[in-house]
């Protein structure tokens with residue numbers, strides 16, 4: 001019998017908030033789905049932002065029973081049965097719930113043990129973490145094939161990344177792929193040898209952080225609000241009506257998505 005295809009697990013996690021985890025989870029999910037991949041998101045942030053983005057009131061009602069805390073509550077659960085369809089074709093979601101806060105004694109390996117329930121049904125699980133470092137975050141890290149930590153070009157991000165580089169090898173058994181992704185990269189300053197951008201990138205490089213490829217670094221752009229807050233589509237094509245034209249943002253997300261799949265992804269142009 002043919003073995004079921006595995007689901008690649010990506011956790012967007014960082015002890016620091018406000019660095020773009022949720023925005024990146026949204027864009028990445030939409031891109032992968034538009035490229036034909038079967039996507040399931042997990043919202044492990046008590047803030048619920050990802051769930052609010054993807055679910056309407058009716059769908060939200062279903063998440064009273066079907067949510068991440070319920071899924072994690074029993075070792076025998078089928079994780080896929082806790083995902084609800086969203087209004088984005090190809091994207092399902094395992095929603096957050098305040099009850100995640102009651103799971104402080106949950107084994108750090110529970111989610112990892114449940115992930116095979118997604119095999120054959122989803123190509124990728126993208127997890128949005130809350131900005132802390134606890135057993136829920138560690139559950140996602142243990143389950144992850146890739147841990148992606150978005151950082152800003154500021155000292156607080158740098159210090160927090162330093163903290164992560166110390167604790168991750170200690171806390172995550174078999175730590176495979178942890179990467180730091182720069183959010184707020186301006187290609188115009190690429191050649192400048194001095195200035196804030198190169199100072200911080202030097203700092204991250206000298207700190208020995210495993211950076212994602214430069215092509216995946218997101219530009220800082222107010223247009224991200226149009227895409228995320230106003231649910232507009234993003235495009236790299238000048239003549240796509242109604243969509244937000246931002247090739248730099250589009251290509252960063254496309255390149256990031258490409259890191260998680262073998263073989264080239266079919267670029268959707270608009271997503």
Ligand SMILES: Nc1ncnc2c1ncn2[C@@H]1O[C@H](COP(=O)(O)OP(=O)(O)O)[C@@H](O)[C@H]1O
Pocket residue numbers: 016017018019020021022023024131183184218219220221222224225
């Ligand atoms: N590349 C970007 N350009 C402009 N604004 C951004 C970018 N990334 C994130 N932001 C903004 O920063 C804020 C925090 O982003 P968010 O995704 O909620 O971070 P986190 O989930 O890490 O707390 C939001 O207001 C978001 O719109």
Ligand SMILES: [Mg+2]
Pocket residue numbers: 021022023045049128129
């Ligand atoms: Mg967030």
